[in-house]
Amino acid sequence: MxxxxxxxxxxxxxxxxxxxxxxxxxxxxxxxxxxxxxxxxxxxxxxxxxxxxxxxxxxxxxxxxxxxxxxxxxxxxxxxxxxxxxxxxxxxxxxxxxxxxxxxxxxxxxxxxxxxxxxxxxxxxxxxxxxxxxxxxxxAVHESEKRSIADAIDFRSIDVEPQYNGARIEGDTVTLDFLKKMMDDFKNQKCLHKRYAYQIVLQTREMLRAMPSLVDITVSDGDHFTVCGDVHGQYFDLLNIFEINGFPSQENPYLFNGDFVDRGSFSLEVILTLFAFKCMCPSAIYLARGNHESKSMNKIYGFEGEVRSKLSDTFVELFAEVFCCLPLAHVINNKVFVVHGGLFSVDGVKLSQIREIDRFCEPPEEGLMCELLWSDPQPQLGRGPSKRGWAFLLVQM
Missing domain, CATH: 1.25.40.10 (Tetratricopeptide repeat domain)
Structure with a gap:
């Protein structure tokens, strides 16, 4: 012994x-x-x-x-x-x-x-x-007193140099031909002129602002609908998705469920492509906010630096503002709840509470909005503290 x-x-x-x-x-x-x-x-x-x-x-x-x-x-x-x-x-x-x-x-x-x-x-x-x-x-000034950076931008006053040979938007309409040209340019690591980048981001902002925090989507019997997870700046992965599954359109709708940017080297190309499809046909593509559509994450994980080097400081502010307009969750056919993060630290949360969230801000460190963006699944039953330090780990019961 x-x-x-x-x-x-x-x-x-x-x-x-x-x-x-x-x-x-x-x-x-x-x-x-x-x-x-x-x-x-x-x-x-x-x-x-x-x-x-x-x-x-x-x-x-x-x-x-x-x-x-x-x-x-x-x-x-x-x-x-x-x-x-x-x-x-x-x-x-x-x-x-x-x-x-x-x-x-x-x-x-x-x-x-x-x-x-x-x-x-x-x-x-x-x-x-x-x-x-x-x-x-x-x-800092109170949110209600802040002047929108978008309101200070007039993209129509920006001249396009004669030597620019990239994709161009004629008038106010984003077309599939423009998108194909822009995507091809991005494949060859060419930049989109800032006039058109501003136009795409500002038009997307207007559409997103008008949407509720919880968006209802109806898919008719026999039709299909594609939900995509994190893209994280992997532009060529995004191209592969479209090659396999087709471009977003009224007949081929998508929901991209957050985390479009950070980590990958082509976050700007990813977000401009997704936003441009939204401009071309709003019902062809739905966009949800992820935890990486925030200032703090973008500062740490690369999107802010990428935007600053490829475009300008003004675009950094503009993207931060537009990310605050992204809806937080979607419900498909009153049956399927789609959210980037997960469920909640308390029981009894209703869809009506999510609809009422004032989302036009940076994600808070606690509460329903935080948990919608940050909660993760866990193998055990019940709730537990998040391994990532935000929201909760949860499991479907």
């Missing part, structure tokens, strides 16, 4: 062996496997801060920032002087756009490890972001 003390030693040794296996899985980019192995190590020895911090890092790689914050916090509770705990939590907060929380953690890392160059870099990044945030808060 082994004594309790011997058992503890054996568990600690076995936990260390499993941690090394988890590290190997992490190096091989097998982050889910690494999380499972770190969890086994924690089961055997839950008082080792390294295991918690390492699992937090793996969660961060899977963009499960809520879980990363929880694990890093546990590492800090076990060892308040363990700098990596603060570093991992700060990195997760940074990825979530929670700059003030991240700043506190990186300040703590700096105190514990003053010569850590990575921490110094992250600290400066946070300080800059918080400074900008405070400046924006200081000059």
């Amino acid at each position: 082994t004594s309790m003390g011997e058992t503890d030693v054996l568990d600690a040794e076995r936990a260390e062996e499993i941690k090394l296996l988890a590290n190997e899985a992490f190096k091989a980019n097998k982050f889910s496997q690494a999380i499972e192995l770190y969890s086994q190590a924690i089961e055997l020895n839950g008082l080792n801060a390294v295991y918690w911090a390492n699992r937090a890092f793996a969660h961060t790689k899977l963009e499960e920032y809520g879980s990363a914050v929880q694990d890093a916090t546990k590492a800090i509770e076990i060892d308040p002087k363990y700098s990596k705990g603060y570093y991992r939590r700060g990195a997760a907060y940074l990825a979530m756009g929670k700059f003030k929380e991240a700043l506190k953690d990186f300040q703590q890392v700096k105190r514990i490890s003053p010569n850590d160059p990575d921490a110094t870099k992250k600290l400066k990044e946070c300080e800059k972001a918080v400074q900008k945030l405070r400046f924006e808060e200081a000059i």
Whole structure:
């Protein structure tokens, strides 16, 4: 028989062996496997801060920032002087756009490890972001007093240079011929003239503003309707969808269910193509807001930088404004509820409550709108905290 003390030693040794296996899985980019192995190590020895911090890092790689914050916090509770705990939590907060929380953690890392160059870099990044945030808060005006950037743009006054040989919109009508030319230009990495880009985005804005937060769609018997998930700036994937399934049209309608932008290198091309189809035939394509149609996500995950480099700062503001006009959910034939995120942290939410949401704003950090955009499924029954740090994990019962 082994004594309790011997058992503890054996568990600690076995936990260390499993941690090394988890590290190997992490190096091989097998982050889910690494999380499972770190969890086994924690089961055997839950008082080792390294295991918690390492699992937090793996969660961060899977963009499960809520879980990363929880694990890093546990590492800090076990060892308040363990700098990596603060570093991992700060990195997760940074990825979530929670700059003030991240700043506190990186300040703590700096105190514990003053010569850590990575921490110094992250600290400066946070300080800059918080400074900008405070400046924006200081000059912020109430939503009702804000002047729309769209109202200040007159695309008709923008001249098109004679040497421009790309796609052109004649008058106010977006045609399929224009779309095919524009899409072909995008395939060859040519830019659309900003006059026409403004025209497409502004016309789409007018249509979206007039729509309710919850849109009802009717599909007749015998007709088909295509729902597409995240495109995330993968323009050539979008072209493949159209090649396989046909262009959007009255007879071939689509619903693109959010997350059009970020991550991919061609987010601008994706969003302009989807918006142009909306202009060509409003009933051919429906567009729902995803959690990446927001300023904070666009700043972190690439869309803002891409728009700034390909077009201008004005377009960054314009897209942010138009994204706030996107509907939050759709119901098909009074039977199928389609939403980017998921269900709710409370029972009894009615469709009428979703219809009443004032969506013309950046997504809040809690409430129905947040959960519509952020909630995820989970394998267990019931509700749980989100791995990503927003809304809830839910499962259909």
